[in-house]
Amino acid sequence: MASHVREDPFAAAFKATRMPMIVTDPNQQDNPIIFCNEAFERLTGYSNEELVGFNCRLMQGPETDPDTVTSIREAVADGRDVAVDILNYRKDGNTFWNALFISPVRDEDGRIVYFFSSQLDFSNVKGKEAELAAARHKAEEAVAKRTSDLQASLAARSLLVHEVDHRVKNNLLTMASIVKMQARLTQDAGQRQALMSVLNRIEAISTVQRKLFTTDDVARFDIAEFARELATDLVGALRRDDVVLTLDLSPVYVPAVKASPLSLIVNELVGDAVLRGLGECGGEIHIVVKRRNGHFLIRVEDTSQPVEPDETSAEVSRMLLEASARQLEARIERRNEGARTIVEVTLLVEHEKDIPY
């Protein structure tokens, strides 16, 4: 048989190829190797004499996966092709990853006469694959840990923000309650008026705090929504049919830092108009909040009878307006058109803060 193979041009190719190959004989006891090429000798470190007559399992070792061995054994028993990746051992005990392909060779009657097997050492690829997998695993672990750290810190921060928000709200209401209590108890009308004027400003700031957190976006504040609540609450509480409030509002978002001074301005203007509307004949109050040419406009118009406010309140109101306007770099213009008093506040709004949702 050996001489037969030697004469065959296919056998010559088999011998010469760089692909390690063997042939086994299933018709002999334990399916021994009957031929191996030089490439196979180089791969395994065994010589032809050490291989021929032995079963291929001599290349298996303690780290070889028994399931892989089983799948080979079953394929051979069934006379099927099999392609597996298996960890094999060289003669010197070193391991290599072997991409093993085994296929039966049949005679004309379909009986299996040989098994042909080719091997490919892909330890290099396998090593890189393992390295890559390990690196990816490490990176994933690091990302997971970092994400969990960030989430924990975010949760803690969010909890803290809510706790602080809750305390600020409670404190504002407590301050308002103290002022209300004193206003209620005092016998002096002037004192009461002064306290109520303090309460009014505390409440304006309270409303800002409430509105800041009702939107999920803490950083922005809708001044139109603030004006609506302030004016409807103020006029609603008058319970007078002869004071008519009309609103022309569109959302104008301002950064949170501008919310308080801007709200104080709106509070002063609307409060002033309502105060003057309290004359004998009532009046109309019209409030506009909108954007105009990159500017932001608040206009309060009223047809109320002019009322002389007391000097201190007028001065406090003037100072609050002035300080708030300076802080915002806003312009306040007041004019009279017949019976109508018109106050306009204009300021530049940062454009990106003003983009609606």
Next chain:
Amino acid sequence: MKVIIVEDEMLLAMELEHEIQAAGHAVVGIAATKEQALELVRAGPPEFAFVDIHLQDGPTGIDLGRQLAKQGIPYVFVSGNIKKLPADFAGAIGAIEKPYTMNGMANAIAYLSDLVGGDDSGLPPASLVLAADALPPPRY
């Protein structure tokens, strides 16, 4: 209306009491815990209740509210964090968010007392978030 106030901050409860009285209603009791509130209800069911979410014994206001609703006692929450409320508002008519203003509270009381008296013709004031309105606002 005969009203109870459930609030653990006594100063706030006292001032709220005066605001309710100023609107012409009688405050028949102030409770700082859920148990105290239920005790008041057992002593004589009020016609209305103002309930904070966070009480002296923890965030028990919501559970208390459900019990009030079960007994047919109309109520509103008065709280600094109405976002904590469940979607159904635990059976409350609505919620007044702290820190409320004097005018805001006065308008809310006027509207609520009309509503409980059977008159639902008025418009709810800005200070009162009605349970049905508690959905997220539409995006512009």
